[in-house]
Amino acid sequence: ELYNYRLADSSVIFDTLYHLIGFGGPSSHHVGQLIAAHKLLDASLARLQASLASIPETQDDEADPKFTGWDQNTFWNPCSPEDPPGDYFRLKLVCIMLDTCGAYFERGPARHKMDRFLVFFQRYCLIKAPLPMRVEYMVRDTLGELRPKLRRYDSIGEVDSEL
Structure with missing residues (x-):
């Protein structure tokens, strides 16, 4: 409602949305700005590649190491509490905000x-x-209202290749 009455800027809304899906940690601060999000993803990829540098590559390794190490912790900060797997409160908050x-x-x-986003x-x-x-259904309705022709992804690997 604050955005609707022009009391909050869109960057505040996007920062809040990214905080909700980024587990609220400081690592997701200002990620509502695209440059910050890409810097955070690039840093995560660089850490992953550095950790895989000592692992020899074989021909029978079919998995792309760029995506195998990316998990839910990309925007996670160890100082903030984890998001339990069965807790959908953050997801519902994002849907309500959207x-x-x-x-x-x-x-x-x-x-x-x-x-x-x-x-x-x-x-x-x-x-x-x-x-x-x-x-x-709540997620589908929200995405359907915002972007009816939005591409829906079936796996995390597909999403990571898009990012």
Whole structure:
């Protein structure tokens, strides 16, 4: 509602959304700005590649090491509490926020930010899977209202390749 009455900027909304799916830790601070999100992902990938440097590559290794190490902890800070697998409170909060003010991000840079966030949000939903039917319908309704033609991802690997 604060955004609807122009009391909060869109960057505040996106930071809040990313905090909710980023486990609220300081590592997800200002990730609502695309440059910060990409820097955080690049740093995570660099740490992963550095840790895999000592592992010899074989021809029968079919998995792409770029994606095998990426998990739900990309935006996670060890100082903040974990998000239990069966707890869907953050997911519901994101859906409520998107239902309330997501329709206002339809043009310009705000649309691009929203499209990028929806990819991250789908990744978060895949991490939390399997979702209860009621929560799954809530997510589908929210995404359907915001972007009816949005590509739905089936695996975390697909989402990571998009990011």
